[in-house]
Amino acid sequence: MALFNLFQRVSQAPTNPHPAPVARKFDVADLYRGPIAGAEETAGANDPPLDEKLRQAYFWIVNTAIISPHYDIEYHDGPSQSFTLGDRKSRLVLPSGQSYSSYVMLPLLTFATRSKCLFIGGPGRGKTASALLMGILGGYSVSEVRRAMQHGHPQMTIADLLGNPLPADLVNAQRMEDIRISWRRWLSMRVKIIDEYNRIPTRTQSALLTVMGDNYAEILDHVFECPDSAWFLTANDDQGGGTYQVIEALRDRIDVVVQALAFNPRFLGDLLTRIEENLRPEQMVPRQIVFTEAEGDRMQQEIRAVSMPEEVRRRIEFFASQFEFCELGGAQFEYKTKDTARLAGMEWHNVTAQDTGRDRLKDLGCQTKNGLSVRALMTLMLYAKAIAYFRGNRVVELADVRQILPFVLHDKLPTDPDAPFFEAPGNAAYRTDRIGWLRKVLDLACAEFDRLDRDRDDPVARMFQELKHGLDGVTEAETRSRLVRIERLIADWAKGGKLYGHLYDDLLALKYMHQRYTNYLRWLKTQ
Numbered sequence: 001m002a003l004f005n006l007f008q009r010v011s012q013a014p015t016n017p018h019p020a021p022v023a024r025k026f027d028v029a030d031l032y033r034g035p036i037a038g039a040e041e042t043a044g045a046n047d048p049p050l051d052e053k054l055r056q057a058y059f060w061i062v063n064t065a066i067i068s069p070h071y072d073i074e075y076h077d078g079p080s081q082s083f084t085l086g087d088r089k090s091r092l093v094l095p096s097g098q099s100y101s102s103y104v105m106l107p108l109l110t111f112a113t114r115s116k117c118l119f120i121g122g123p124g125r126g127k128t129a130s131a132l133l134m135g136i137l138g139g140y141s142v143s144e145v146r147r148a149m150q151h152g153h154p155q156m157t158i159a160d161l162l163g164n165p166l167p168a169d170l171v172n173a174q175r176m177e178d179i180r181i182s183w184r185r186w187l188s189m190r191v192k193i194i195d196e197y198n199r200i201p202t203r204t205q206s207a208l209l210t211v212m213g214d215n216y217a218e219i220l221d222h223v224f225e226c227p228d229s230a231w232f233l234t235a236n237d238d239q240g241g242g243t244y245q246v247i248e249a250l251r252d253r254i255d256v257v258v259q260a261l262a263f264n265p266r267f268l269g270d271l272l273t274r275i276e277e278n279l280r281p282e283q284m285v286p287r288q289i290v291f292t293e294a295e296g297d298r299m300q301q302e303i304r305a306v307s308m309p310e311e312v313r314r315r316i317e318f319f320a321s322q323f324e325f326c327e328l329g330g331a332q333f334e335y336k337t338k339d340t341a342r343l344a345g346m347e348w349h350n351v352t353a354q355d356t357g358r359d360r361l362k363d364l365g366c367q368t369k370n371g372l373s374v375r376a377l378m379t380l381m382l383y384a385k386a387i388a389y390f391r392g393n394r395v396v397e398l399a400d401v402r403q404i405l406p407f408v409l410h411d412k413l414p415t416d417p418d419a420p421f422f423e424a425p426g427n428a429a430y431r432t433d434r435i436g437w438l439r440k441v442l443d444l445a446c447a448e449f450d451r452l453d454r455d456r457d458d459p460v461a462r463m464f465q466e467l468k469h470g471l472d473g474v475t476e477a478e479t480r481s482r483l484v485r486i487e488r489l490i491a492d493w494a495k496g497g498k499l500y501g502h503l504y505d506d507l508l509a510l511k512y513m514h515q516r517y518t519n520y521l522r523w524l525k526t527q
């Protein structure tokens with residue numbers, strides 16, 4: 001029993017100390033607040049803030065429940081020691097700031113944001129156990145989570161997944177609406193787990209897609225509305241190694257992918273203790289780190305309230321603009337995209353063979369086969385806010401984006417393994433290391449952003465700022481002046497000869513602004 005209590009211990013010391021918050025100054029609005037508002041503010045005053053509670057959950061899991069000594073999400077508070085080892089000059093970094101294990105961090109951020117996480121890794125790596133812990137953090141018992149977990153298998157039907165019509169109603173009902181449905185319990189839960197999702201038949205995957213994407217289930221014209229939930233899916237690999245190929249739309253609904261890294265035998269003693277004492281992590285979760293539904297709702301609101309500075313957002317914009325452009329995709333300027341070529345069924349190697357106008361080693365877009373979707377970019381910004389919140393900050397830093405980006409885009413940016421970048425000295429490992437490759441691409445994009453001095457010299461951003469102020473009161477002369485500035489900038493860029501992804505997106509933005517001013521000018525003439 002003493003050892004059980006030891007495993008349930010949660011540190012009372014701050015997990016990530018920050019300066020004490022400044023006392024709130026008196027506001028005249030306080031005079032008009034009723035007693036209920038005051039009671040809401042003081043309720044739970046002795047409880048830790050939700051970000052601190054989330055960190056307590058992380059450190060309990062990483063130090064007690066899940067043996068994951070892989071601190072691959074690195075932060076640096078100043079200079080960090082690094083060492084070069086082996087024939088391949090492998091680099092080992094000792095971070096100077098508080099760093100984290102992605103295998104625990106990403107599921108926790110998914111739990112906090114009620115998003116969708118896919119665990120990948122070989123059998124026995126703890127994928128299902130990790131997902132089970134997330135369900136217990138959501139306030140469910142071990143037995144509830146186990147019974148609600150959906151296990152993919154080749155014979156799984158839609159009825160197995162969602163529920164069944166009652167047999168008596170099928171016999172006696174005169175109308176479709178008279179048939180009652182016995183819905184599966186898991187549909188109403190805030191944490192949903194699908195084990196080995198790539199073993200589910202294609203038809204049943206389509207029903208799962210509706211639940212994941214639109215939060216409702218449908219059988220015989222009866223609809224069950226599902227609550228916002230955190231989803232955890234598992235697969236032994238991410239290359240279609242299951243019984244059934246996962247449909248593209250279902251894969252696209254997954255927000256982050258996290259890999260279960262290999263077990264370090266130095267921690268074999270911990271496994272031995274669990275065997276000898278008959279201890280299971282899911283049975284030892286401390287009550288202090290379990291979240292109520294109301295706390296989950298409030299945590300989501302606090303995460304969304306984390307601000308993202310313009311300088312960080314603009315670097316994400318510049319990074320995202322590198323990938324979609326494909327000069328051979330179409331004749332009309334708007335259709336010069338990789339998606340146009342993909343929809344036309346063109347073989348990728350035929351596209352790249354004809355692309356001779358650019359420096360394919362320098363162009364980051366040549367490393368990938370597609371661009372980024374709106375969903376992927378929204379997920380990236382949400383998780384960047386979430387990891388900043390987890391760290392106790394209320395402003396996103398570029399380091400947050402750099403650490404979270406590879407897990408969000410893991411499935412969203414497939415590489416072109418034949419790209420010249422992977423043939424360059426020292427880059428061969430990036431063919432298999434998607435996490436390291438995506439961080440490298442972001443670093444290269446930020447370096448190009450700095451080289452172009454986009455923080456200070458960005459005429460498109462200045463023109464957008466003018467337009468955001470609105471068109472009310474803008475004179476005809478000023479409108480014509482802005483149109484001329486847009487045309488001159490495009491003419492200057494046309495002299496450069498080569499066209500890259502970030503220029504392509506800027507040119508489309510200039511065309512958009514030109515059209516707005518043209519329409520406004522036409523309206524002015526009618527007044």
